[in-house]
Amino acid sequence: MSEELPVIYLARHGETAWSLSGQYTGLTDLPLTGRGERNASRLKERLKEITFARVFTSPLQRAVRTCELAGFKGVAEADHDLVEWDYGEYEGRLSSEIHAQHPDWQLFRDGCPGGESPAQVAARADRVIGRVRKINGNVLIFSSGHFIRVFTVRWIGLEPSVSCAFFMLSTASLSALGYKHDLSHPVIRLWNDDHHVGA
Template structure:
Protein backbone atom coordinates (compact mmCIF):
# COMPACT_ATOMS: atom_id res chain seq x y z
CA UNK A 1 0.00 0.00 0.00
CA UNK A 2 2.89 2.40 0.61
CA UNK A 3 3.16 3.12 -3.14
CA UNK A 4 -0.56 3.90 -3.44
CA UNK A 5 -1.32 7.62 -3.51
CA UNK A 6 -4.40 9.70 -4.24
CA UNK A 7 -3.58 13.09 -5.76
CA UNK A 8 -6.43 15.56 -5.28
CA UNK A 9 -6.98 18.76 -7.29
CA UNK A 10 -9.75 21.23 -6.54
CA UNK A 11 -10.93 23.07 -9.64
CA UNK A 12 -9.87 26.62 -10.43
CA UNK A 13 -11.78 29.68 -9.25
CA UNK A 14 -15.30 30.42 -10.47
CA UNK A 15 -17.51 33.43 -9.84
CA UNK A 16 -19.40 31.56 -7.12
CA UNK A 17 -16.38 29.95 -5.42
CA UNK A 18 -14.82 33.41 -5.14
CA UNK A 19 -18.05 34.75 -3.60
CA UNK A 20 -18.41 31.82 -1.17
CA UNK A 21 -21.64 30.60 -2.76
CA UNK A 22 -22.43 26.88 -2.45
CA UNK A 23 -22.03 25.46 -5.95
CA UNK A 24 -22.94 21.92 -6.84
CA UNK A 25 -25.14 21.39 -9.89
CA UNK A 26 -24.83 24.93 -11.25
CA UNK A 27 -22.28 24.40 -14.01
CA UNK A 28 -20.17 27.54 -13.92
CA UNK A 29 -17.08 28.19 -16.06
CA UNK A 30 -13.69 28.99 -14.62
CA UNK A 31 -12.72 32.63 -14.23
CA UNK A 32 -9.65 33.74 -16.25
CA UNK A 33 -7.46 33.51 -13.14
CA UNK A 34 -8.94 30.06 -12.46
CA UNK A 35 -7.80 29.02 -15.93
CA UNK A 36 -4.31 30.42 -15.30
CA UNK A 37 -3.90 28.52 -12.04
CA UNK A 38 -5.15 25.31 -13.71
CA UNK A 39 -2.45 25.67 -16.37
CA UNK A 40 0.14 26.24 -13.63
CA UNK A 41 -1.00 23.02 -11.93
CA UNK A 42 -0.15 21.23 -15.16
CA UNK A 43 3.51 22.08 -14.76
CA UNK A 44 3.50 20.47 -11.30
CA UNK A 45 1.77 17.32 -12.59
CA UNK A 46 3.53 16.87 -15.95
CA UNK A 47 6.34 14.62 -14.72
CA UNK A 48 4.15 12.39 -12.56
CA UNK A 49 2.94 9.00 -13.79
CA UNK A 50 -0.72 8.32 -12.95
CA UNK A 51 -2.39 4.95 -13.36
CA UNK A 52 -5.88 6.43 -13.15
CA UNK A 53 -7.16 9.99 -13.75
CA UNK A 54 -10.74 10.84 -12.82
CA UNK A 55 -12.81 14.01 -12.91
CA UNK A 56 -16.16 15.26 -11.74
CA UNK A 57 -18.69 15.77 -14.54
CA UNK A 58 -18.97 19.50 -13.78
CA UNK A 59 -17.45 21.81 -16.38
CA UNK A 60 -15.23 23.61 -13.85
CA UNK A 61 -13.52 20.35 -12.84
CA UNK A 62 -13.29 18.92 -16.37
CA UNK A 63 -11.83 22.20 -17.70
CA UNK A 64 -9.29 22.29 -14.86
CA UNK A 65 -8.27 18.74 -15.81
CA UNK A 66 -7.94 19.73 -19.48
CA UNK A 67 -5.88 22.85 -18.75
CA UNK A 68 -3.65 20.87 -16.39
CA UNK A 69 -2.86 18.45 -19.21
CA UNK A 70 -5.42 15.67 -18.65
CA UNK A 71 -8.05 16.08 -21.39
CA UNK A 72 -8.84 12.34 -21.33
CA UNK A 73 -9.64 12.13 -17.62
CA UNK A 74 -12.44 9.66 -16.98
CA UNK A 75 -15.65 11.42 -15.96
CA UNK A 76 -17.38 9.94 -12.90
CA UNK A 77 -20.49 11.16 -11.11
CA UNK A 78 -18.95 9.87 -7.88
CA UNK A 79 -16.74 13.00 -7.80
CA UNK A 80 -19.60 15.51 -8.20
CA UNK A 81 -19.83 18.18 -5.53
CA UNK A 82 -22.05 17.67 -2.47
CA UNK A 83 -25.61 18.42 -3.66
CA UNK A 84 -26.77 21.45 -1.65
CA UNK A 85 -30.43 21.25 -2.69
CA UNK A 86 -32.33 24.38 -1.68
CA UNK A 87 -29.07 25.98 -0.55
CA UNK A 88 -27.53 25.95 -4.05
CA UNK A 89 -26.11 29.41 -4.80
CA UNK A 90 -26.39 30.68 -1.23
CA UNK A 91 -23.56 31.60 1.12
CA UNK A 92 -23.28 30.12 4.60
CA UNK A 93 -24.12 33.57 6.04
CA UNK A 94 -27.36 33.65 4.03
CA UNK A 95 -28.32 30.16 5.19
CA UNK A 96 -27.56 31.08 8.81
CA UNK A 97 -30.08 33.92 8.65
CA UNK A 98 -32.77 31.21 8.65
CA UNK A 99 -30.82 28.40 10.37
CA UNK A 100 -28.40 29.85 12.98
CA UNK A 101 -25.16 27.91 13.32
CA UNK A 102 -25.75 25.85 10.15
CA UNK A 103 -22.78 24.10 8.55
CA UNK A 104 -22.69 21.58 5.72
CA UNK A 105 -21.01 19.19 8.17
CA UNK A 106 -23.67 19.20 10.87
CA UNK A 107 -26.80 20.62 9.26
CA UNK A 108 -29.39 19.46 6.79
CA UNK A 109 -29.55 20.73 3.21
CA UNK A 110 -33.24 20.47 2.21
CA UNK A 111 -33.50 18.72 -1.14
CA UNK A 112 -29.77 17.93 -1.10
CA UNK A 113 -27.51 15.09 -0.04
CA UNK A 114 -26.57 13.93 3.42
CA UNK A 115 -22.96 13.46 4.44
CA UNK A 116 -23.52 9.69 4.39
CA UNK A 117 -24.74 9.83 0.78
CA UNK A 118 -21.72 11.86 -0.29
CA UNK A 119 -19.41 9.48 1.58
CA UNK A 120 -20.94 6.44 -0.17
CA UNK A 121 -20.01 7.93 -3.57
CA UNK A 122 -16.53 8.86 -2.48
CA UNK A 123 -15.89 5.48 -0.88
CA UNK A 124 -16.13 4.07 -4.41
CA UNK A 125 -13.41 6.52 -5.54
CA UNK A 126 -11.19 5.48 -2.62
CA UNK A 127 -11.73 1.81 -3.51
CA UNK A 128 -10.85 2.44 -7.17
CA UNK A 129 -7.67 4.31 -6.24
CA UNK A 130 -6.54 1.59 -3.85
CA UNK A 131 -7.37 -1.13 -6.38
CA UNK A 132 -5.46 0.69 -9.13
CA UNK A 133 -2.37 1.03 -6.92
CA UNK A 134 0.31 3.55 -7.82
CA UNK A 135 -0.91 7.11 -8.21
CA UNK A 136 -4.51 8.17 -8.93
CA UNK A 137 -5.30 11.79 -9.81
CA UNK A 138 -8.76 13.30 -9.26
CA UNK A 139 -10.24 16.69 -10.18
CA UNK A 140 -13.27 17.76 -8.20
CA UNK A 141 -14.71 20.21 -5.66
CA UNK A 142 -14.14 21.66 -2.21
CA UNK A 143 -16.60 19.79 -0.03
CA UNK A 144 -16.55 16.52 -1.96
CA UNK A 145 -12.75 16.39 -1.87
CA UNK A 146 -12.71 17.12 1.85
CA UNK A 147 -15.09 14.18 2.37
CA UNK A 148 -12.90 12.07 0.05
CA UNK A 149 -9.87 12.81 2.23
CA UNK A 150 -11.80 12.01 5.40
CA UNK A 151 -12.88 8.67 3.94
CA UNK A 152 -9.31 7.90 2.78
CA UNK A 153 -8.22 8.43 6.39
CA UNK A 154 -11.03 6.25 7.77
CA UNK A 155 -12.91 9.21 9.26
CA UNK A 156 -16.64 9.89 9.03
CA UNK A 157 -17.64 12.41 6.32
CA UNK A 158 -17.82 15.28 8.81
CA UNK A 159 -14.08 14.78 9.41
CA UNK A 160 -13.66 16.80 6.22
CA UNK A 161 -14.48 19.92 8.23
CA UNK A 162 -10.90 19.80 9.54
CA UNK A 163 -9.36 20.15 6.07
CA UNK A 164 -9.58 23.57 4.45
CA UNK A 165 -9.26 23.33 0.68
CA UNK A 166 -8.73 26.33 -1.60
CA UNK A 167 -9.38 26.47 -5.34
CA UNK A 168 -6.70 25.25 -7.76
CA UNK A 169 -4.74 23.45 -5.07
CA UNK A 170 -2.99 20.10 -5.04
CA UNK A 171 -3.12 17.65 -2.14
CA UNK A 172 -1.70 14.15 -1.80
CA UNK A 173 -3.02 11.28 0.31
CA UNK A 174 -1.00 8.15 0.84
CA UNK A 175 0.29 5.71 3.42
CA UNK A 176 2.88 5.53 6.14
CA UNK A 177 3.43 1.81 6.25
CA UNK A 178 -0.17 0.49 6.50
CA UNK A 179 -1.73 3.69 7.89
CA UNK A 180 -3.56 6.07 5.55
CA UNK A 181 -2.16 9.61 5.96
CA UNK A 182 -2.11 13.10 4.48
CA UNK A 183 1.21 13.55 2.67
CA UNK A 184 0.54 17.14 1.47
CA UNK A 185 -2.53 19.32 1.76
CA UNK A 186 -3.81 22.51 0.11
CA UNK A 187 -0.54 23.34 -1.71
Protein backbone atom coordinates in the same frame (compact mmCIF):
# COMPACT_ATOMS: atom_id res chain seq x y z
CA MET B 1 8.07 5.21 3.71
CA SER B 2 8.32 3.18 0.53
CA GLU B 3 8.30 5.31 -2.59
CA GLU B 4 6.60 2.44 -4.40
CA LEU B 5 3.36 2.86 -2.49
CA PRO B 6 0.72 4.57 -4.66
CA VAL B 7 -0.33 8.16 -4.07
CA ILE B 8 -3.79 9.60 -4.73
CA TYR B 9 -3.50 13.22 -5.87
CA LEU B 10 -6.55 15.46 -5.44
CA ALA B 11 -6.81 18.61 -7.54
CA ARG B 12 -9.53 21.12 -6.74
CA HIS B 13 -10.94 22.94 -9.76
CA GLY B 14 -9.92 26.51 -10.54
CA GLU B 15 -11.83 29.59 -9.47
CA THR B 16 -15.43 30.19 -10.58
CA ALA B 17 -17.61 33.26 -10.06
CA TRP B 18 -19.37 31.53 -7.17
CA SER B 19 -16.25 30.22 -5.46
CA LEU B 20 -15.06 33.83 -5.55
CA SER B 21 -18.31 35.18 -4.09
CA GLY B 22 -18.64 32.36 -1.56
CA GLN B 23 -21.91 30.97 -2.90
CA TYR B 24 -22.56 27.26 -2.49
CA THR B 25 -21.83 25.69 -5.86
CA GLY B 26 -22.97 22.11 -6.08
CA LEU B 27 -24.41 20.87 -9.36
CA THR B 28 -24.70 24.30 -10.99
CA ASP B 29 -22.32 23.88 -13.93
CA LEU B 30 -20.30 27.11 -13.87
CA PRO B 31 -17.24 27.80 -16.03
CA LEU B 32 -13.89 28.90 -14.68
CA THR B 33 -13.09 32.59 -14.45
CA GLY B 34 -10.10 33.95 -16.36
CA ARG B 35 -7.99 33.71 -13.22
CA GLY B 36 -9.39 30.23 -12.65
CA GLU B 37 -8.16 29.16 -16.08
CA ARG B 38 -4.73 30.66 -15.48
CA ASN B 39 -4.32 28.98 -12.11
CA ALA B 40 -5.63 25.65 -13.41
CA SER B 41 -3.05 25.75 -16.21
CA ARG B 42 -0.31 26.12 -13.60
CA LEU B 43 -1.18 22.66 -12.30
CA LYS B 44 0.37 21.32 -15.52
CA GLU B 45 3.87 22.32 -14.46
CA ARG B 46 3.24 21.07 -10.93
CA LEU B 47 2.15 17.62 -12.11
CA LYS B 48 4.39 17.04 -15.13
CA GLU B 49 6.99 14.90 -13.36
CA ILE B 50 4.45 12.47 -11.88
CA THR B 51 3.33 9.31 -13.66
CA PHE B 52 -0.33 8.38 -13.21
CA ALA B 53 -1.87 4.97 -13.76
CA ARG B 54 -5.34 6.53 -14.00
CA VAL B 55 -6.87 10.02 -14.06
CA PHE B 56 -10.48 10.75 -13.07
CA THR B 57 -12.56 13.90 -13.15
CA SER B 58 -15.95 15.08 -12.05
CA PRO B 59 -18.11 15.60 -15.15
CA LEU B 60 -18.88 19.20 -14.11
CA GLN B 61 -17.22 21.65 -16.47
CA ARG B 62 -15.17 23.43 -13.79
CA ALA B 63 -13.38 20.16 -13.02
CA VAL B 64 -13.20 18.98 -16.64
CA ARG B 65 -11.68 22.29 -17.76
CA THR B 66 -9.18 22.25 -14.91
CA CYS B 67 -8.24 18.72 -15.93
CA GLU B 68 -7.78 19.81 -19.56
CA LEU B 69 -5.65 22.83 -18.65
CA ALA B 70 -3.51 20.61 -16.41
CA GLY B 71 -2.72 18.48 -19.45
CA PHE B 72 -4.89 15.41 -18.98
CA LYS B 73 -7.66 15.90 -21.55
CA GLY B 74 -6.90 12.77 -23.50
CA VAL B 75 -6.58 10.36 -20.59
CA ALA B 76 -9.08 11.44 -17.93
CA GLU B 77 -12.20 9.39 -17.24
CA ALA B 78 -15.37 11.12 -16.01
CA ASP B 79 -16.83 9.69 -12.81
CA HIS B 80 -20.21 10.96 -11.61
CA ASP B 81 -19.36 9.99 -8.02
CA LEU B 82 -16.83 12.86 -8.05
CA VAL B 83 -19.40 15.66 -8.45
CA GLU B 84 -19.70 18.27 -5.72
CA TRP B 85 -22.18 18.01 -2.86
CA ASP B 86 -25.79 18.49 -3.97
CA TYR B 87 -26.77 21.50 -1.86
CA GLY B 88 -30.46 21.30 -2.73
CA GLU B 89 -32.29 24.39 -1.44
CA TYR B 90 -28.99 25.98 -0.42
CA GLU B 91 -27.54 25.98 -3.94
CA GLY B 92 -26.24 29.44 -4.84
CA ARG B 93 -26.69 30.80 -1.33
CA LEU B 94 -24.14 32.29 1.06
CA SER B 95 -23.36 30.80 4.46
CA SER B 96 -24.40 34.10 6.07
CA GLU B 97 -27.85 33.87 4.45
CA ILE B 98 -28.35 30.30 5.61
CA HIS B 99 -27.18 31.02 9.15
CA ALA B 100 -29.50 34.00 9.38
CA GLN B 101 -32.37 31.52 9.09
CA HIS B 102 -30.72 28.49 10.70
CA PRO B 103 -27.98 29.68 13.11
CA ASP B 104 -26.93 26.17 14.17
CA TRP B 105 -26.70 24.68 10.68
CA GLN B 106 -23.49 22.82 9.81
CA LEU B 107 -23.05 21.36 6.34
CA PHE B 108 -20.93 18.39 7.37
CA ARG B 109 -23.33 17.45 10.16
CA ASP B 110 -26.74 18.40 8.75
CA GLY B 111 -26.48 18.23 4.97
CA CYS B 112 -28.88 20.27 2.87
CA PRO B 113 -32.69 20.25 2.56
CA GLY B 114 -33.61 18.90 -0.83
CA GLY B 115 -29.99 17.88 -1.38
CA GLU B 116 -27.54 15.33 -0.05
CA SER B 117 -26.86 14.26 3.51
CA PRO B 118 -23.29 13.81 4.77
CA ALA B 119 -23.85 10.05 4.68
CA GLN B 120 -24.79 10.17 1.00
CA VAL B 121 -21.69 12.16 0.06
CA ALA B 122 -19.54 9.86 2.19
CA ALA B 123 -21.03 6.85 0.39
CA ARG B 124 -19.96 8.33 -2.95
CA ALA B 125 -16.48 8.97 -1.58
CA ASP B 126 -16.28 5.43 -0.25
CA ARG B 127 -17.18 4.04 -3.68
CA VAL B 128 -14.37 6.02 -5.30
CA ILE B 129 -11.93 4.99 -2.58
CA GLY B 130 -12.85 1.36 -3.11
CA ARG B 131 -12.07 1.70 -6.81
CA VAL B 132 -8.80 3.64 -6.56
CA ARG B 133 -7.36 1.34 -3.89
CA LYS B 134 -7.44 -1.44 -6.48
CA ILE B 135 -5.34 0.55 -8.96
CA ASN B 136 -1.66 -0.30 -9.13
CA GLY B 137 0.00 3.09 -9.35
CA ASN B 138 -0.61 6.77 -8.72
CA VAL B 139 -4.07 8.22 -9.33
CA LEU B 140 -5.07 11.82 -10.08
CA ILE B 141 -8.57 13.11 -9.28
CA PHE B 142 -10.14 16.45 -10.26
CA SER B 143 -13.13 17.45 -8.17
CA SER B 144 -14.62 20.14 -5.90
CA GLY B 145 -13.85 21.46 -2.46
CA HIS B 146 -16.40 19.87 -0.16
CA PHE B 147 -16.31 16.52 -1.92
CA ILE B 148 -12.51 16.41 -1.70
CA ARG B 149 -12.71 17.11 2.04
CA VAL B 150 -15.19 14.27 2.55
CA PHE B 151 -13.06 11.97 0.37
CA THR B 152 -9.99 12.81 2.46
CA VAL B 153 -11.51 12.11 5.85
CA ARG B 154 -13.08 8.89 4.59
CA TRP B 155 -9.64 7.86 3.26
CA ILE B 156 -8.28 7.96 6.81
CA GLY B 157 -11.40 6.39 8.30
CA LEU B 158 -13.04 9.44 9.92
CA GLU B 159 -16.60 10.74 9.75
CA PRO B 160 -17.29 14.01 7.89
CA SER B 161 -19.37 15.43 10.72
CA VAL B 162 -16.48 15.56 13.17
CA SER B 163 -13.55 16.46 10.94
CA CYS B 164 -14.28 18.04 7.54
CA ALA B 165 -14.86 21.57 8.83
CA PHE B 166 -11.21 21.78 9.90
CA PHE B 167 -9.84 21.32 6.36
CA MET B 168 -9.42 24.48 4.29
CA LEU B 169 -9.05 24.01 0.55
CA SER B 170 -8.14 26.64 -2.05
CA THR B 171 -9.11 26.60 -5.72
CA ALA B 172 -6.56 24.99 -8.07
CA SER B 173 -4.82 23.46 -5.05
CA LEU B 174 -3.21 20.03 -4.92
CA SER B 175 -3.46 17.53 -2.07
CA ALA B 176 -2.19 13.97 -1.81
CA LEU B 177 -3.23 10.87 0.09
CA GLY B 178 -1.19 7.75 0.51
CA TYR B 179 0.06 5.18 2.97
CA LYS B 180 2.56 4.93 5.80
CA HIS B 181 4.55 1.67 5.86
CA ASP B 182 1.96 -0.39 3.96
CA LEU B 183 -1.52 -0.35 2.44
CA SER B 184 -3.17 -0.83 5.83
CA HIS B 185 -2.06 2.61 7.08
CA PRO B 186 -3.71 5.37 5.00
CA VAL B 187 -2.42 8.91 5.60
CA ILE B 188 -2.63 12.47 4.30
CA ARG B 189 0.69 13.24 2.62
CA LEU B 190 0.04 16.77 1.34
CA TRP B 191 -2.75 19.26 1.88
CA ASN B 192 -3.91 22.42 0.06
CA ASP B 193 -0.64 23.02 -1.78
CA ASP B 194 -1.13 26.03 -4.03
CA HIS B 195 2.41 27.39 -4.28
CA HIS B 196 2.27 26.74 -8.04
CA VAL B 197 -0.52 29.32 -8.39
CA GLY B 198 1.65 32.24 -7.32
CA ALA B 199 0.42 35.81 -6.99
